[in-house]
Amino acid sequence: MSQRAPRRRACAVRGRPRAMADAPQPKRKREEEEEKNGGTATQGGTAAAFTLSDLRVRRVLRESARDKIVFLHAERIGLSGEGTDAVVILEKTPFQEEKIPDLLKKPMHAELQMHNDIYCTFYLSPPPELSEIKATVVYPATEKHIQKYLRQEAHLIRETWEDYKNITLPFIQAQSFSIQWVYNILEKKAEADRIVHENPDPSNGFVLVPDLKWNQNQEAIVKRFGVPGSQLRIYLHYQPSYYHLHVHFTALGYDAPGSSVERAHLLADVIDNLAMDSMYYQKRALTFPLRADEPLFKKFQEAGKV
Secondary structure, eight states, X not given: OGGGHHHHHTSSOOBOGGGSSSOOOOHHHHHHHHHHXXXXXXXXXXXXXXXXXXXXXXXXXXXXXXXXXXEEEEEEEOTTSOEEEEEEEEEEOOOOGGGHHHHHXXXXXXXXXXXXXXXXXXXXXXXXXXXXXXXXXXXXXXXXXXXXXXXXXXXXXXXXXHHIIIIIHHHHHHOOOOOHHHHHHHTTSSOGGGOOEEEOOXXXXXXXXXXXXXXXXXXXXXXXXXXXXXXXXXXXXSSOSSSSOOOEEEETTSOOTTOSTTTXXXXXXXXXXXHHOTTHHHHSOEEEEEETTOHHHHHHHHTTOO
16 A cells, blocks of 8 residues: 555554554553553453442533434543543444334334324334434543544544545654553454454454444444445544444445545545555545544644645
């Protein structure tokens, strides 16, 4: 990928450490940095066990009525009385086809909201097994985690190759945002039971695991779940949410977050562009969205590019 390799490392296949363009940090160094950055380097990178009832909501960071999801800033109060930040994501689970007949058959409270000619609207109170909510917790959460989910105005950045060299690349190299959770997966310290496929090749190997936002009922991969390649959306993010080469696979019929044209780049297009010209991404500008509170946006502001 020529001299611009760091840019592409920001968005491609979730690979084994030895398949990365940069070698992984030694284990102890990663653990020390994790501790320094407010994370946890013990127990395979996970925090001590706790329950949702241990958390206290501080504020709503962001919510989406369309996606039926809310992002909360919470905290867990320790024995000393001091609070430790957490991010809680509450998401209403999608309908499961096999359970839909039960939704109308089982006794439930139905409140009529509107009746106009042939149209009626009811509010239903289904039984617990038909009204599940998925909860995802980031704990301990750093200020970067909280800012990631906080609603902010967004701006489109048009990044040239010179902008990348002078603004974006130095910013990426200076980041200390921990990706210990990625190494936990690659080293099978966590989520080993969730691995869908693994290619152990030392040069081109990769690990395929479900995204945390997927309940494994909405989308799939060909051999295991029967979805053909023609119905898969396979893409890279730029800018990515974390700087480790990875690819996203989503069903074409699923309106996946982050699949919009401002951020998603189809993997087949990227491969074709590089096959046509290995310097392709050094010759063209890339557009991506940044929130107003993001440090990289401030760097572009300081450089007079926004």
